Amino acid sequence: MANILKSFISYPETHEFPIQNLPFGIFSTKNDAAPRAGTRIGDFVVDIKAVAQAGLFDGPLLGGKAKEVFSKPTLNDFMALGRPSWREARAKLQSLLSDSNPTLRDSAQLRSAIFVGTSDAIMHLPCDIPDYTDFYAGRNHATNVGIMFRGKDNALQPNWLHLPVGYHGRSSSVVPSGTPITRPCGQRRPDATKPPVFGPSVRLDIELEMGFFVGPGSEMGSRIDINHADEHIFGVCLLNDWSARDIQNWEYVPLGPFLAKNFGTTISPWIVSLDALSEFAVEVPAQDPEVLPYLKDISGTSGTYDIKLEVDLKPAGSSKFSTVSKGSAKYLYWSFRQMLAHHSVGGCPMRPGDLLGSGTISGETSDSCGSFLEMCWNATKPLEIPSDDGSGVIKRTFLEDGDEVNLRGYCQGQGYRIGFGDCKGVILPAKP
Numbered sequence: 001m002a003n004i005l006k007s008f009i010s011y012p013e014t015h016e017f018p019i020q021n022l023p024f025g026i027f028s029t030k031n032d033a034a035p036r037a038g039t040r041i042g043d044f045v046v047d048i049k050a051v052a053q054a055g056l057f058d059g060p061l062l063g064g065k066a067k068e069v070f071s072k073p074t075l076n077d078f079m080a081l082g083r084p085s086w087r088e089a090r091a092k093l094q095s096l097l098s099d100s101n102p103t104l105r106d107s108a109q110l111r112s113a114i115f116v117g118t119s120d121a122i123m124h125l126p127c128d129i130p131d132y133t134d135f136y137a138g139r140n141h142a143t144n145v146g147i148m149f150r151g152k153d154n155a156l157q158p159n160w161l162h163l164p165v166g167y168h169g170r171s172s173s174v175v176p177s178g179t180p181i182t183r184p185c186g187q188r189r190p191d192a193t194k195p196p197v198f199g200p201s202v203r204l205d206i207e208l209e210m211g212f213f214v215g216p217g218s219e220m221g222s223r224i225d226i227n228h229a230d231e232h233i234f235g236v237c238l239l240n241d242w243s244a245r246d247i248q249n250w251e252y253v254p255l256g257p258f259l260a261k262n263f264g265t266t267i268s269p270w271i272v273s274l275d276a277l278s279e280f281a282v283e284v285p286a287q288d289p290e291v292l293p294y295l296k297d298i299s300g301t302s303g304t305y306d307i308k309l310e311v312d313l314k315p316a317g318s319s320k321f322s323t324v325s326k327g328s329a330k331y332l333y334w335s336f337r338q339m340l341a342h343h344s345v346g347g348c349p350m351r352p353g354d355l356l357g358s359g360t361i362s363g364e365t366s367d368s369c370g371s372f373l374e375m376c377w378n379a380t381k382p383l384e385i386p387s388d389d390g391s392g393v394i395k396r397t398f399l400e401d402g403d404e405v406n407l408r409g410y411c412q413g414q415g416y417r418i419g420f421g422d423c424k425g426v427i428l429p430a431k432p
């Protein structure tokens with residue numbers, strides 16, 4: 001491959017964390033339990049706090065601040081600094097990790113202070129998340145769920161093509177990949193002629209989404225202009241908005257999801273910058289009807305990214321994951337910029353570290369859907385997953401106790417990939 005940037009750290013061409021990626025996250029180790037900023041390259045975490053302490057951030061924006069900002073246990077202060085500072089940090093890390101820069105390459109002492117093997121790193125949430133909002137920006141998903149919940153004639157509500165519909169979630173329930181999810185209990189009404197019942201959800205589902213983090217926020221009463229919205233987006237992760245469909249179906253009228261979606265939301269812990277994703281930007285579909293001026297994006301229609309997505313399931317008792325769905329983030333109808341502009345247009349203050357979910361991303365076929373509800377069309381078409389020894393199949397409609405789900409995503413570049421890492425969770429039985 002001609003002239004692609006190379007690191008002195010080696011990794012295969014299909015690795016999700018090459019020198020072109022360099023996401024930001026928060027990690028700790030057994031030997032040093034203090035959570036701190038890191039980036040990822042190949043099978044190493046790079047301790048950004050140690051890079052700062054070695055005085056290696058010497059640029060105009062971070063030179064005087066890096067030691068302080070990167071020794072915090074969260075990325076919020078770094079997120080608040082804004083895109084020029086994020087760019088300066090990433091460019092410096094890229095330079096330090098490149099095969100032509102001797103600073104780390106030729107210093108065993110610096111390398112041992114700065115590199116941590118991924119198996120020794122414990123990943124945490126990247127920041128304190130002041131607020132979490134989840135949108136509904138995938139048209140195929142909104143149509144499918146609409147048909148199942150309200151019938152074909154009312155599938156897309158009249159507002160859906162005019163504004164990015166969303167609901168306020170619970171930041172308290174956002175957890176990093178690997179955190180087990182306890183099956184929620186709640187009210188559901190399995191028989192519409194009888195009163196509701198209480199108990200464990202029997203329709204536990206996932207939602208395959210992208211999440212994005214707000215950098216610099218906005219003052220109460222002011223709004224984020226869509227044409228500057230990218231300056232407010234720190235980066236992107238994978239997000240699983242675990243959903244209890246039976247609880248949701250009974251509770252959601254008229255205010256939307258509540259307990260069906262506040263028992264756990266899993267994110268991948270590495271936050272990939274818009275700069276790392278920029279060459280994978282793709283247009284959102286032509287928006288018809290035309291949107292109102294505050295949602296009109298003159299910075300371009302390339303509002304989403306061609307991130308290949310998949311849902312992997314390891315059924316209880318199995319030893320391996322099977323891919324049950326393959327989709328792409330290109331199926332979003334509303335762009336991240338539109339979601340952020342809409343969120344703040346009435347004057348809602350946005351804060352550094354706020355998490356916004358895209359909504360479930362489904363393709364056009366059942367094997368590209370972002371929820372089991374859609375893949376199995378309301379439990380009428382079970383999935384068949386080959387058993388470990390290949391002698392039989394395991395059937396699934398919704399999740400059972402012990403099932404583990406992993407969301408994966410990557411962009412394929414010329415000679416490298418930009419990936420996100422795991423977004424995993426295993427289902428624990430409901431509490432009695």
Ligand SMILES: O=C(O)/C=C/C(=O)CC(=O)CC(=O)O
Pocket residue numbers: 134135136137138141142145146149207209241252257261358359360
């Ligand atoms: O009532 C409905 O149409 C369904 C709403 C949702 O499932 C909400 C949600 O989390 C949206 C999404 O992920 O796309």
Ligand SMILES: [Ca+2]
Pocket residue numbers: 134135207209241357359360
């Ligand atoms: Ca959702």
Ligand SMILES: [Mg+2]
Pocket residue numbers: 169173240241242261262263264265
């Ligand atoms: Mg949730």
